[in-house]
Amino acid sequence: MRQRLPVVLLASTLATLCSGPRVPAAAGATVISVTDFGATGDGVTDDRPAIQAALDALAAKGGGTLRIPKGTYLLDSYKPAVHPWGFYNLLVGSNIHIEGEPGATLLQGPKGRAPLPPGADYVVNAVLVVGTPLYAVVTFQNTDFNGGFHPLHPTETGKEEVRLTDAADSAHFAPGDYVAIYATTTGDVLPTEVSRVTEVSADGLLKLAFPLARSFAEPKIANVTRLMTCDVSLKNLTIQGAIPLTVMETFGFSAENCLFLADTNIPWPNVVTVFGCNTMRAFRFVGNEIGSVGPGYVGIELPQRNSQDGLFERNTVRAISVGFGEYGAHWQFLDNRFFLYPRPETAVAISITGLDVTFSRNYVHCGKLTGGEGWGSVLTDFYAPGDYAPYIGQIRITDNTIECELGGAYCIRTGSRDPVIAGNRLTVRGPGAAIRLDGEDVTASVTDNDINVDVGTGIMLETYGNDRSTVARNKISATNGTMGIHIAWPSKNRRVEDNTITGFAQDVVLEHGK
Numbered sequence: 255m256r257q258r259l260p261v262v263l264l265a266s267t268l269a270t271l272c273s274g275p276r277v278p279a280a281a282g283a284t285v286i287s288v289t290d291f292g293a294t295g296d297g298v299t300d301d302r303p304a305i306q307a308a309l310d311a312l313a314a315k316g317g318g319t320l321r322i323p324k325g326t327y328l329l330d331s332y333k334p335a336v337h338p339w340g341f342y343n344l345l346v347g348s349n350i351h352i353e354g355e356p357g358a359t360l361l362q363g364p365k366g367r368a369p370l371p372p373g374a375d376y377v378v379n380a381v382l383v384v385g386t387p388l389y390a391v392v393t394f395q396n397t398d399f400n401g402g403f404h405p406l407h408p409t410e411t412g413k414e415e416v417r418l419t420d421a422a423d424s425a426h427f428a429p430g431d432y433v434a435i436y437a438t439t440t441g442d443v444l445p446t447e448v449s450r451v452t453e454v455s456a457d458g459l460l461k462l463a464f465p466l467a468r469s470f471a472e473p474k475i476a477n478v479t480r481l482m483t484c485d486v487s488l489k490n491l492t493i494q495g496a497i498p499l500t501v502m503e504t505f506g507f508s509a510e511n512c513l514f515l516a517d518t519n520i521p522w523p524n525v526v527t528v529f530g531c532n533t534m535r536a537f538r539f540v541g542n543e544i545g546s547v548g549p550g551y552v553g554i555e556l557p558q559r560n561s562q563d564g565l566f567e568r569n570t571v572r573a574i575s576v577g578f579g580e581y582g583a584h585w586q587f588l589d590n591r592f593f594l595y596p597r598p599e600t601a602v603a604i605s606i607t608g609l610d611v612t613f614s615r616n617y618v619h620c621g622k623l624t625g626g627e628g629w630g631s632v633l634t635d636f637y638a639p640g641d642y643a644p645y646i647g648q649i650r651i652t653d654n655t656i657e658c659e660l661g662g663a664y665c666i667r668t669g670s671r672d673p674v675i676a677g678n679r680l681t682v683r684g685p686g687a688a689i690r691l692d693g694e695d696v697t698a699s700v701t702d703n704d705i706n707v708d709v710g711t712g713i714m715l716e717t718y719g720n721d722r723s724t725v726a727r728n729k730i731s732a733t734n735g736t737m738g739i740h741i742a743w744p745s746k747n748r749r750v751e752d753n754t755i756t757g758f759a760q761d762v763v764l765e766h767g768k
Contacts, residue, residue, distance in 0.1 A: 284318030286311065288327070295325020295358075302329040302343050302366065309346055317349025322358040322491065329495070330363030332379065335387035339376065341368040342383040342500070348483050354491040362495025362517070367524060376523040380530060381495040385483035385502035393481045394434040394503055394533060395444055400481065401426075403439055403474035409447075411469045414462045418475070421458035427451050432482040432505065433460070434533075437470040445470065445581045445645060446560040448478075448505070448535050467562065467583040467609055468645060478503070488512055494547065496520045500530040501557070507537040518548030528573075531557040538565045545572035551595045558582070566590060577605030579638050581645050587613045594619065599626040605637040610648040620658040622684070630663030631690075632656060635670045646670045653677040660686030660710065672697045679704045687711040687740075688730075691723065698723040708733040712755065714740045721745035725753065732757035742766060 286308055289295075293304040305327060312318045329343040343366050346352070360381055367379040386393050393399040404426060405419040416435060418424055427433070429451055437445035445468065453461035460475075484505040492513040493499060499514055501507055516528045528544055534557045546552050554571065556578040557564060564578075567588045574595055578585070585608055594603040603620050606613055613633070620632045629637065633656065635649040636642075647670050656678065658665050665682050666675060667690045676699065680688045688705045689712070691698050696717045705712050705728060712730035717723060721743070730738045730753060738755035739762045741748075755761040 284312060284315045285321065286318065287321040287323065289323060293322075293327055295323060295327050297326035297328055297361070299328060300330035300363070300365070301327040302331050305329075305360075306333075306344055309344065309350065312350050313347040317347075317351075317485070319351045319353060322352065322354040322360075324355040324357035326359045326361050328361050328363045328366075329381060330365040332366050332368055333387075334368070335378075335383075337378075337387075338371055339374045340378040340380070340387065342380045342387050343495070344382050345387055346382065346384045346483075346486055349485045351487045351489070352491065353489045356490055357492075358490060359492040359494065367496060367520070370523045374523070376525050378497065378525050378530070379495065380497040380500040381493050382488075382498065383500045383502070384486050384507065385500075385504045386481065387500075387502075394446070394448070394476065394478050395436060395439060400434070400476040400478055403436070403476050406435065406470075406473040406475050409435065409466055409468075409470045409473050411467065412465045414465050416460050416462065416466075416473070416475060418458035418460065421456065424454050424456060424458050424460070426477055427454050427460055429453055431477050431479045432484075433462075433475050434478045435466075435470065435473050435475045437468075437473055439474055443559060443580050446533070448533060448560065448562070450505075464563075468581075496524045496526050497530050498528055501534055501537075502531070503533045504537070505535050507534055509539050509542055511541045513543045514545075516546040516552045518546050518550050518552060520548075527552050528554045529556065531555070532559040532561070533557075534561040534564070536563045537561070538567070539569055540565065540567045542569045544569055575600055575603050575605075577602065577607065577637065579605060579607035579642070581642070582608035583610055585611045587611070588615055590616045592616065592618045592620075594632070595621050596623045597626075598624055601626040601629040602631050602634050602637045604633045606633070606635055606649060607638045607642065607646055608649075609646060611635070612650045612652070613654065614650065614652045616654045618654065618656040618658070620656070622659040622661055623663045624661035625663035629667075630660075630686075631667035632658045632660075632663070632665050634667045635673055636668065636692075643669075643671075647672050650674045651676075651678065655679045657681045658683070660684040662686050664688075664690045664714075666690070667692065668698065669693050671695070674699045675703065676701045677703065680706065682707040682710055684708070685710050687714045690714040690716060692716045694719040696721050696723055700725045701727050703728045705730045706732070707735050710735060711737045711740050712758070713738070714742075715748070715750075716742045717745070717748075718743040719745075720747060722747045724749045726751050728753045730755045730758075735759065737761075737763045739763070740765065 435447040487508040735758035
């Protein structure tokens with residue numbers, strides 16, 4: 255297996271890589287305050303024009319730091335995005351770092367949201383936008399923006415290079431360029447690799463800054479340098495509105511010690527959620543509180559659409575559900591606290607549908623989950639269309655504490671080919687199962703978990719084919735449980751051994767075969 259930088263170090267490295275030749279060397283030395291441009295923070299004055307003027311001034315200097323003193327900065331006007339249904343309050347460009355004093359709040363006002371446009375089904379009103387304000391990832395994969403695609407020879411997982419089919423196309427690339435590599439160029443959500451070119455050869459070989467996560471049989475590449483936003487950070491801010499934060503097509507992003515609040519008082523047809531983040535690489539969400547104000551909670555999508563190299567650490571999340579997917583890769587969820595309030599139709603409370611994902615040392619408390627859409631799991635590694643299966647794997651769920659109430663659903667349910675579930679403490683109330691494995695020809699490892707259920711099942715193995723899984727050294731207890739371990743189909747290569755099972759009507763049940 256290839257070696258990778260730890261995500262924290264990688265994020266720092268990527269931020270350095272973002273400072274390419276288009277950014278003046280002294281850009282980071284510029285420090286200004288929003289008050290220099292007339293922002294008041296009194297909660298009454300529309301501070302949007304003043305803050306945007308400050309952001310624009312930093313952009314003109316190549317970047318820098320924007321300071322926001324304590325106060326409530328009302329954003330009571332808006333700007334239209336390119337997408338006719340999208341609007342925003344503030345737009346942030348590359349190499350800009352926004353630092354608030356504790357108590358600095360960006361508050362979307364009632365006049366800071368556009369009404370429903372004619373012919374639209376809904377309206378998107380974001381508070382803070384980093385990158386393109388299109389509200390749909392179209393620039394990288396749309397030839398109207400990216401300058402066109404160039405075909406490549408098949409790419410290979412782990413390689414830090416690609417080769418152009420036509421060597422003459424190398425004239426379109428230079429060291430330092432950002433590139434997007436697509437498995438296909440037709441459709442909506444497309445398998446993509448975003449990277450940076452480090453070397454260009456006349457014979458069509460492009461060296462890349464990072465190993466490829468996946469192999470593509472008939473790939474194409476686009477130069478997206480002029481479309482990329484990079485090296486942006488937020489610190490010590492409260493951001494509240496219909497959609498507090500949108501980050502699009504961005505390389506090197508950090509949000510630390512911020513409070514992101516979706517305002518559920520805002521009625522439909524406004525889209526109300528916390529994030530609208532897509533196609534990000536090397537990003538960090540550390541020490542934030544993420545949730546909502548108003549009469550209820552919202553579902554939260556973390557960065558989607560091929561977002562890679564993400565660190566989600568020490569955050570507190572309160573939501574209906576939370577998750578990511580859409581060909582994401584290389585994520586770490588560490589030491590977070592999730593408080594989940596599912597609705598009757600909620601199918602999955604936490605989805606980590608990606609490649610190379612670590613979910614470790616997190617605390618999860620989930621209200622009653624009945625399992626909408628016939629799926630039903632508090633935590634899953636596969637909640638996606640079936641054709642995502644080849645892009646998902648290397649999921650590690652370790653050393654977490656999960657407390658949940660089930661109405662026939664599952665605490666942890668996996669569908670990938672090689673999950674690791676180890677060292678977790680699961681407390682499950684209600685009918686259902688603590689752990690369920692699904693899939694064909696699976697090589698899973700379920701070891702050293704401490705599982706306590708009251709009336710349900712401990713571990714369910716719904717795997718078939720040549721199941722090479724190991725289920726060992728688990729402590730499985732119940733008050734009045736049904737089955738300790740339920741095995742749907744036999745497999746001569748599966749290992750179920752050294753488990754301690756108490757309090758169930760049946761310890762181990764093999765449903766089909768011997």
